[in-house]
Amino acid sequence: MVVPIQPRGEKGWFMLPQAPEQAGYYVYGNVRGVAGTGHLAQYAHANMLSVIFWVEREWQAVDHRKFGIGNISVSDGSKYDHGTHMSGIEMDIRPVRKDKVVGPTAGCSYRDTSIYDQAATIKLVRIFLKHPMTRTILFNDPEVQKACGPRVKSWKKHDDHLHIAIRENLCPPA
DSSP: OOOOOOOBOTTSOEEOOSSOTTOSEEEOOOBTTBTTOGGGGOEEOHHHHHHHHHHHHHHHHHOOSOEEEOOOOOTTOOOSSSSSOOSSSEEEEOOOBTTOOOSTTOOOOTTOTTTBOHHHHHHHHHHHHHSTTEEEEEOOOHHHHHHHOTTEEOOTTOSSOEEEEEOSSSSOOO
């Protein structure tokens, strides 16, 4: 039996596993608005994969819902739909939903009070912030910012997703 190798891009980054059984996350997204192309923008630096897998494990210990992972980087690190997301160390995730809906159409804004689970999103953000490589999180819900501290900040067009940025190295530059 041949074991498939995880796709690896030109920069040496690995594609996020797309549908592992029992995973604590699901994938979504597209490149340049083309449906079915989300996987093309899910290449992550090895450190980002480590953060994702650590958060996934911690999240599954406190909640059985999956969190959605969207754009990370394209395989060669070129610019596509973002001014960022070119180094494999930034990713978008969705706020947690109350109804457990997952998949490409499962997005929600923090303003969608009937489906947005603010308490669970705060829990997820706090897990990300506990990881020593997490640098900043951009998300416009003022209650999440208040509950989670100064590393969570507002940014235009971040009502419906969180932008997670990690350090490339665990040690900050001198």
